[in-house]
Amino acid sequence: MRHLGALLFLLGGLGALADVCVPEVDSKLVERLGQRLLPWMNWLSLEHLNPSIYVGLRLSSLQAGAREAFYLHILKLNYQQRLLGLAVDDDSSNNQAKPSMGQLALYLMALRANCEFVGGRKGDRLVSQLKRFLEDEKRAIGSNHKGHPRTSYYQYGLGILALCVHQKRLHDSVVGKLLYAVKHDQHLQQDRLSVDTVAMAGLAFICLEQSNLNPNQRHRITQAISTVRQKILKAQTSEGHFGNVYSTPLALQLLMNSSMPGEKLGRACLKARAALLASMQDGAFKNVLIISQLLPVLNGKSYVDLISPDCEAPRVLLQPAVETPSQTQELISVMLKVPHALQPYRHRISVPAGSSLEDVLKKAQELTGFTYETRNSLSGPFLTSVMGKEAGEREFWQLLQAPNTPLLEGIADYTPKDGQTIELRLVSW
Numbered sequence: 487m488r489h490l491g492a493l494l495f496l497l498g499g500l501g502a503l504a505d506v507c508v509p510e511v512d513s514k515l516v517e518r519l520g521q522r523l524l525p526w527m528n529w530l531s532l533e534h535l536n537p538s539i540y541v542g543l544r545l546s547s548l549q550a551g552a553r554e555a556f557y558l559h560i561l562k563l564n565y566q567q568r569l570l571g572l573a574v575d576d577d578s579s580n581n582q583a584k585p586s587m588g589q590l591a592l593y594l595m596a597l598r599a600n601c602e603f604v605g606g607r608k609g610d611r612l613v614s615q616l617k618r619f620l621e622d623e624k625r626a627i628g629s630n631h632k633g634h635p636r637t638s639y640y641q642y643g644l645g646i647l648a649l650c651v652h653q654k655r656l657h658d659s660v661v662g663k664l665l666y667a668v669k670h671d672q673h674l675q676q677d678r679l680s681v682d683t684v685a686m687a688g689l690a691f692i693c694l695e696q697s698n699l700n701p702n703q704r705h706r707i708t709q710a711i712s713t714v715r716q717k718i719l720k721a722q723t724s725e726g727h728f729g730n731v732y733s734t735p736l737a738l739q740l741l742m743n744s745s746m747p748g749e750k751l752g753r754a755c756l757k758a759r760a761a762l763l764a765s766m767q768d769g770a771f772k773n774v775l776i777i778s779q780l781l782p783v784l785n786g787k788s789y790v791d792l793i794s795p796d797c798e799a800p801r802v803l804l805q806p807a808v809e810t811p812s813q814t815q816e817l818i819s820v821m822l823k824v825p826h827a828l829q830p831y832r833h834r835i836s837v838p839a840g841s842s843l844e845d846v847l848k849k850a851q852e853l854t855g856f857t858y859e860t861r862n863s864l865s866g867p868f869l870t871s872v873m874g875k876e877a878g879e880r881e882f883w884q885l886l887q888a889p890n891t892p893l894l895e896g897i898a899d900y901t902p903k904d905g906q907t908i909e910l911r912l913v914s915w
């Protein structure tokens with residue numbers, strides 16, 4: 487124990503704590519996670535294009551060979567078409583919505599992950615668009631900080647980070663809004679700290695600090711990084727996750743870039759490593775977006791490495807997994823309820839064991855007069871409307887296990903257990 491203490495102290499004193507924050511994981515386990523991304527890279531149905539997958543893979547120890555280059559090519563065609571209105575032969579992207587600020591940011595990060603600097607006429611237009619998005623959000627927050635960004639502080643942080651890794655300067659006042667939000671807890675979701683959001687803000691600040699893009703804000707930026715670190719450490723659960731299992735990857739990306747005197751950080755990282763490993767072995771990581779945030783961590787990398795990515799680093803070629811479909815005849819029953827709808831709903835639904843919550847909703851829609859709608863997102867299908875009631879601005883349909891436990895996964899990933907009651911509840915955030 488004394489040795490561990492001495493080691494942690496030394497590492498803490500030396501600077502980056504990557505060594506203790508990076509979980510040492512069996513390469514087979516990493517490969518299995520990477521394999522989950524492959525079907526999404528094959529499936530070139532445009533609505534599933536996801537720049538985060540590309541970023542995650544490039545910062546990982548894995549590669550997808552020619553498929554990876556092709557994926558970036560399609561990303562470029564599709565994003566340029568949707569953002570700049572450039573004509574391409576395939577007009578199926580015409581009816582896709584314009585990418586959001588965060589999606590544009592992730593696209594620019596994907597370019598950087600391929601060691602490209604955004605440039606030229608088209609590139610400059612994309613940078614201007616992202617800067618304009620941020621300026622609009624800054625105005626929405628308002629000079630007295632009483633308003634909210636139309637998207638979220640998560641996307642605001644992502645936008646600053648993407649411009650920073652391309653070494654594009656932003657006005658101090660734009661960065662200032664995020665500094666203020668972190669300092670005054672304006673990024674809270676339903677009054678609770680969103681570890682993902684502060685971690686993303688922290689990654690943006692670390693990039694700004696390392697690139698010295700806003701020298702007048704240097705002191706505030708350094709302080710904000712320290713605040714973020716404290717908040718994340720404070721959010722560690724008894725099992726070791728920061729926030730919850732799915733915010734731990736981004737939290738570790740942040741902590742990996744931290745140094746702190748004493749042993750606190752090292753100990754917290756070791757505990758998080760163990761918790762993450764246990765969750766990975768339990769098969770908790772199904773969602774491709776989350777896997778794309780986790781893979782860099784398992785390779786000792788973070789989004790800050792996009793400042794100067796190593797595009798020559800050797801990476802292991804992923805082979806598609808051989809699927810063995812598990813056929814089950816067993817049926818389970820799940821109670822689905824929407825107590826606070828205009829037309830309250832409550833029915834027991836039977837589905838094969840292992841079905842997702844989305845399967846339950848589909849079955850309920852087919853058989854019992856339940857209705858719902860979804861919107862596709864980088865995290866999968868997002869529930870937008872239930873029993874004819876669409877969530878309004880700053881509202882969402884929350885998924886809960888009755889009586890009151892919010893689910894940690896979306897409808898496509900969550901697999902209800904026999905006898906469980908799932909509630910859908912319209913809430914503000």
Ligand code: B12
Binds near residue numbers: 730732883
């Ligand atoms: C902001 C945010 C929200 C906001 C989104 C509203 C808004 N206007 O921004 C609100 C509070 C509504 C929200 C709700 C939920 N969220 Co949320 N959310 C996030 C956060 C912090 C950022 C998302 C983002 O902006 N991404 C960047 C942009 C560029 O990508 P995008 O795909 O275009 O973004 C959209 C989607 O992410 C969508 N969205 C947000 N959360 C979720 C969750 C799921 C499962 C899906 C499919 C979509 C989705 O809203 C974004 C804006 O339109 C992420 C953190 C993370 N690590 O990703 C968690 C995160 C994605 N959310 C999560 C969860 C669990 C949920 C809920 C299922 C919680 C619940 N029990 O109800 C609900 C979704 C329910 C539903 N109706 O389908 C988990 C998902 C974990 C997983 N295994 O995949 C994350 C990772 C947080 C965490 N650490 O637990 N969320």
